[in-house]
Amino acid sequence: MVKWFSLGFWELIARVVLRNKTLMLIALAVLTAFLCLQWKYIKFTHTEANLLPADNPVNIEYNAFLNRFGEEGNLIVIGIKQHDLFKPQTFEQWQKLISSLESDKEISLVLAPNNLKVLTRNDSIQGFELRSFVDAAKVKNQRYLDSLQRVLFTKLPFYEGLLLNRASGTVRAAIYMRKDLVNTPERKQYILKRFVSLVENFEKSTKVDLRVSGMPYIRTLNAEKILSEISIFIGAALLVTSLLFFYFFRSFRATLISAIIVIIGVMWSFGILGLLNYEITVLTALVPALVIVIGIPNCIFLTNKYHQEFKVHRNKVKALQRVTTKVGMATLMTNLTTAIGFATFVTSNNQLLLEFGIVTAINIMGLFVLCLIVIPIAHSYIPPPKDRHLEHLDSSAVKTFMDWILRTVKYNRFSVYSAAVALLVLSIIGIYKMRISGSIIEDMPRNTDFFRDIQFFEKEFDGVMPLEIMIDTKRKKGVMKSATLRRIDELEQAIDEVPGLSKPLSVVGVIKYAKQAYYNGNPQFYALPTSQEQAFILTYIKNSSGSQKTDLLKSYVDSTGRYARVTTFMRDENGDKIPLIEAELRKEIDKIFPKDRYTVTITGKAFVFQKGTGYLLDNLMSSLLFAFFLTCLLVGFMFRSPKMILVSLIPNMLPLLLTAGLMGFLDIPLKPSTILVFGIAFGLSVDDTIRFLAQYREELKRNNWKIRKSVYATFNDAGLSMFYTSIVLFFGFSVFMLSSFGGTIALGGLVSITLCFGMLSNLMLLPSLVLTLNKTLANEQEFKEPIVPIAERTDDEIDQMPGHRDLSS
Known part of the structure; x- marks a missing residue:
């Protein structure tokens, strides 16, 4: 009974399609037009792929850090060698570049050698004040620039690792975007239309190449590269599969029909992305090309069966009817198993994969319907295949x-x-021999300038991937206690001994710099104040706090004084070693910070990404097992x-x-x-x-x-x-x-x-x-x-x- 019902169902489908060709084509046209109208809702992602679910403890800790200190991935860096910078003509153009960046509303702070504010002691207010490091009236004098260079590299240890590398002579500017713009479309507009042009103008006028990096810059150029490749994938996939189709069947008309089908499928894929309000990510960007690659085999299977039937009957209408009647269920089941393979990604509990799995599975089943309708109708309007079109059957x-x-x-x-x-x-x-990668940039295009710049900063400053440590002192203003400062200093020393991590930045550096300033800028006093010195030095710091841009502590201590952050950077090549780095840091942290008095969290983009990769591996293995299980059920159900x-x-x-x-x-x-x-x-x-x-x-x-x-x-x-x-x-x-x-x-x-x-x-x-x-x-x-x-x-x-x-x- 099931057998006859199934055959009757597919014969009914064949009959309905072939007897209502105009109505079917109109319905497909209306559906295609509707999905095309959804294109206006397509968005491109402006955030990084978060591979962890929202309720994962690592994500919760990272979000807690962001709530305390704001977005950490807002730093852009511009690098240049000191022998290029400290020349009158170059320095003048550099000043113009930095001044232009400072005037942009998208930028919250710029730190560069030419706009440094040197911390100096002012006894009249019993505080510190920031005085300009550079006298703009003297920058055309080579001797003056030479003296600036000497002071910067010998008397300002606070900026070592932040703005300069003494050993190699590399200098950089630190440009902080507004935190509220980092994950918005405005970031892309600013970097592509304003920032890049400023850098290019500098390079054109000075003939000096600038090195540019930092997460906002990397993410923007990487996203543009992804977007530019969508059309390449679609065009290449359509060309290759169409050429293969033509080679197999030697029929221009049949090839054109299959091309039209997959082009409509591509239009549907974009429409479904817009309809579901999904963003184009590094994965969903692959869906249109996947539609072509998966759609053409459907066309091949049905066209091949049509040719086989026509060779036997020499009756076009009968052959087209028998295609659906004979292989309709087989085509449905094979498409269903393919869709299941993609749909299992939804079990990963990851938004990125969930959207990719849903969109791809929907498009595969949509392609099945499209092929089942368009191929019989289209071939009914064109002449039957000639003998040369059937030669492939006896190749x-x-x-x-x-x-x-x-x-x-x-x-x-x-x-x-x-x-x-x-x-x-x-x-x-x-x-x-397999290994798990924790690299954020490993998949980025290596033949681009921005990737080579990443490697430059990896070498000169030990990386651009931030690793954050947040210290909860469990009491208001607990950070500024001398015991806490000494513990943070001890942690910094431990970080310095961990291979692959850069010099850490924290409130300790500010306090050391304040002590140096208190002793008239003598670099020998760049150290934590003693218990006797701390009281009046902290008073001077307190009296110095003013605007948001000059507040000495706001980047490293939250507004309550309870939480402190220690920022270090790591080379991306050490992403695989994050578990070892974490274990080493955790061992030192447990020794330095008693658990009953402090809660210390290790977080940051690089850390979250590596944890996400491990989580993804576990969940995708589960998804694959689930796919095996569903396939077993399907085979068991059928046989x-x-x-x-x-x-x-x-x-x-x-x-x-x-x-x-x-x-x-x-x-x-x-x-x-x-x-x-x-x-x-x-x-x-x-x-x-x-x-x-x-x-x-x-x-x-x-x-x-x-x-x-x-x-x-x-x-x-x-x-x-x-x-x-x-x-x-x-x-x-x-x-x-x-x-x-x-x-x-x-x-x-x-x-x-x-x-x-x-x-x-x-x-x-x-x-x-x-x-x-x-x-x-x-x-x-x-x-x-x-x-x-x-x-x-x-x-x-x-x-x-x-x-x-x-x-x-």
Whole structure:
């Protein structure tokens, strides 16, 4: 009954589509127009990807830090060598640059060698005052500039690590954006339209290259690069897949139909992003190209079946009707398994992945509907295929390849199993070599100027990735207690001894600088005041506090005086070592700060990102297991055979293990971009498995349970489509390797390789397992009728259906 109902349902779909072509096209046009209207709601993300859920303790601690001290990623730095800066012409242009930045409303503070305010003692107010370090009237004098350079590098230790590197002679300006603009579109507008032009004007007038970095700058240029690559991916994917389609079918009209289908799918993908009010992120930016890569195989499968039917009947209408009737359920199930592969990302409890999974899964099912409607209608309006269009069905090259596989499977299965076991052993060895990356910038384009500038600051100032330590003294104004200051100083000394961390910045540096100023700027007194000195020095500091820009303590102590921050920077290459750095810091913190009197939190962007990568790895592994579970349920639902579940999983798990091992041998780390490979590849690869097993099952019944004959028939029918779609997916995902982003390159390359392994596994290992286990899998009593008949039905079965009507008659 289910069998006849299923066949009747798909015949009804075929009849409705072909008899209401105009109405169907109008409905698709209206839907497309509606989704195009949603494009205006598309937004580009202005924040960094947070890989942790909002209720994760690490996120809670980071947000608590931001509530106390504001956004920490608001620093932009401009670097220049001292021998270039301290020249009259260059220094004059530098002053103009810094003055322009100071006047911009988007900038809250600029610290640079030319606008430094030197802390000096003023006994008349019993406080400190800030006096200009540079006399603007003398900057055209080379000797004066030489003296400024000497003072800066020998008598102002407070600025070491912040504005200068004594050892290399590098100087930089620290530019702090307004914290309320850092995660808004205004940040992008300011940096691209104003900031970059100011830097370029300086370089043009002085012939000196500036080095620019800092999180707002990096994020903006990185986001622009992502946006610029969307069109490249779409164009390349459309070109490659269309060329492959034309090569297979040698039909311009059929190729054009498939191109139109995937272009509409791309339009839908943007519309769905706008409709759901999702932002374009580094992941959702891939969706339009994925639509093309996944959509073309659908077109290939249905077009190939149309050609097969037309070759038999030479009746265009009958062939188009039989395409939907025969393979409608198979196409639905294969698209459903692919959508499940992406949809499992929603279980990761991560907003970035959740949105990617939802949008991709919706688009895959939308593509299925689009193909099922447009391909029969479009081909009904054009002439039937000519003999040259059908030549691919008897392609000698493909036939030779398929015959070789069939001979290997029939007569040399031991070699197939031996190769599978050997590859499995190598994979396990490679998996033990895998590492997890905690790098924020590893996936950024390495051939860009801003990436090279990151490396410059990594070398000169030990990095630009902030690591923050927040100290809760548990009492108001507890930070300024002498005992607390000594403990913070001791912590700074411990940080100095940790490899990979820069010189720390904290309230201790301000207090030391204040003592130096109290003793008339003598650098020998750059130290914490004694208990006797502290009272009057802190009084001087208190009397010095004025505007927000000159408040000496506001950057390092909160308004209540209860919380202090210690900021250090780390090289991004040390992202993998954050767990070790954290353990070392925690060990020192526990020794320095008694837990009953202090609560010390380690946080910061680099720390949160690394924790997020580990969390993502755990959750995506869970998602992959969930995908396995759903696939098992689906196979069990379709075939009602536990053995079929086992046979369907083995050929798809081996390619995933091979890819993981390859990552270990090639030192490709596990990171957010590469973790996605496994879920995507599994969802696509399992389609061929289900298609093969379903067709094989039906061939067994038709061939009186003769194993070899059934396998041969399955290869003749399903093998060609499996080969075509796998080749298209391989080259389709390869277009992502055109990206300049390491993560996207790795994603495209690894998915392509995994799908190639998957094709060979499904064409060789899968039938070998079926033949080896034929005594149980081919047992007529155990091989029950499936709940959902997804395999192709014969013409006789269709003709015997109650109420069957042939549209061609």
